[in-house]
Amino acid sequence: MSTPDERDGVVTRDAVPAWRRPELGLALTVLGLGVFVIVGTAGVTAAASTLGLGPRFFPLLVGSAMILIGVCYVLDVLRGGHGDPEESEDVDAAAPADWRGVGLVSVIFLLFAGLLDLLGWVVAAALLFFGLALALGARERLRAAAVAVVLSVATYLAFVKGLGVTLPAGLLDGVI
């Protein structure tokens, strides 16, 4: 519940010129998405649009609204407006962004996504947990590895055998 007005008192805070602030990227993404929606649905034709409005009508509304919002958002950022980064128990809002951490988490997750079908849930999920725990600062590797194996085996057994959810067996097909 901070003050609702973020226009005042901001000018002094940022030494970075407005057009180089990273939030501008998000504002431009919003604007770009608006254009994308309109252009992307331009080819959608409704042969059977006898029932009133076709499938382009609502996207056109959403796209136009997004462009309008995007323009306002860009202007707001350029004039020095900013949102408050979300607060959370484990987040130090004042700390500089640790891009190495974000990059590591991203790489590990995408590798997991790509290898899951091949390796199977037990192996891939254990590697995912182990990798992420280390990337997020776990020190004791052996313990992290043990937790990873226990967790991946336990989830596999609970969800596949217990709840009937399908997960890939992969390398351990027939073993587990």
Added chain:
Amino acid sequence: MDSLTLLLDGFATALTPVNLLYALLGVTLGTLVGVLPGIGPAMTVALLLPITFNVPPASAFIMFAGIYYGGMYGGSTTSILLNTPGESSSMITALEGNKMARRGRAAQALATAAIGSFVAGTIATALLVVAAPLVVDFAISFGPEDYFALAILAFTAVSSVLSRSVVRGLASLGLGLVIGLVGIDQQTGQARLTLGVPQLLDGIDVVIVAVGLFALGEALYVASRLRHAPPEVVPVGRAWMGRPDWARSWRPWLRGTALGFPFGALPGGGAEIPTFLSYAVEKRLAKGPAKEEYGKGAIEGVAGPEAANNASAAGTLVPLLTLGLPTSATAAIMLAAFQQYGLQPGPQLFDHNPALVWGMVASLFIGNTMLLVLNLPLAPVWARVLRVPRPYLYAGIVLFAALGVYALNNSWVDLVVLYLLGLLGFAMRRFGLPVAPAVIGLILGPMAEIQLRRALAIGAGDVSTLVASPVAAVLLALAALALLTPLLRRLFAR
């Protein structure tokens, strides 16, 4: 049949041993996951959704009711025992609660939160029983233009009331609406915005969006700014409170309930405003020792807001069940859960599926009682959960997020989509865009489109049909008001 008979039937459904077990499982899991730092009620529900995939609907919703209340309850434990507050609805609880805990009154703070949640939850659920049939009777005659107006009101209210900056709230809403457009148009079968990816033809599942924005987004955000000092958890024994604490708590509980329920039921009301109001009311009414204690850990400042928080959770269920209208991110995910089973909440659900609806309502009463029994003695266990090392915690969150999303369609494409949405959630957190409008836009967008097209088809394309019914006209006027209020406030403030 009157609602009391139906409710008794609901109890008959909910009190079978199997369903009691599901309720217990839901309550326990909900509290356990809700206690974990960094996980709010919305993420709790989203992460636990996959567990119910293969459970029959009635039991699944009984479990969900437990998860919903349990997740709400878990959040307050976190904010009392940990210094830094998590989700905004229990932020207020942390103000006095954590100070109480630091003064050695953690047991009393947890007890007033638990008992207050029980009292508020029970009264508010009773109010839900009374209010729901009335709203259903009123809403049974709603036409498509009325539903469209309702959706628009929910959109504007959630974007402007809940966020500190209207433009950021609307941007978040727009992101949700765009994601909701992806896939085949339900009326004409035309593919929209799929970029030629066949897996996107069915649209992007709400579970993926919710888990991506909440869970993966949070994990990436934490990775970027992990607090390296270990968190300070206040040690606690069994939660209990003495006679003076009871004397000081019961009025704030009732006042908190009275504030929480109506706000929860309103679009854009949510839990933030009533908890804040309750805190302010109790502060003003405080006399004697309570007045001196305020700001240093007064029990009234925990009792009132906690009651308001839980009452608003029950209030949220009124528009959700009777109109299919989610007013918070958590409710939006609950709506997604209904849709997983091919059920559309609304007046018809009460007609076609009374056993399911009333079974769920009955299990809210049961879950509330279970929570009380569970949470008073288990407080030390939850305190231990708070000490989970953070690297393991967030690695575990991502693992469960991946599990839930992969289990939907067994497709790695969904995992890549999950990652992209996680990046979006990360950016939204970093730049202070609220996540709730995006989730509500995503889930209500397609409904708004269908109702709009239906209304205009009936009116032969005449736009004035959208305001032809008085209900729709009033709702749209309220929507415009919600959008303009912050602007007017800014003008007058100068």
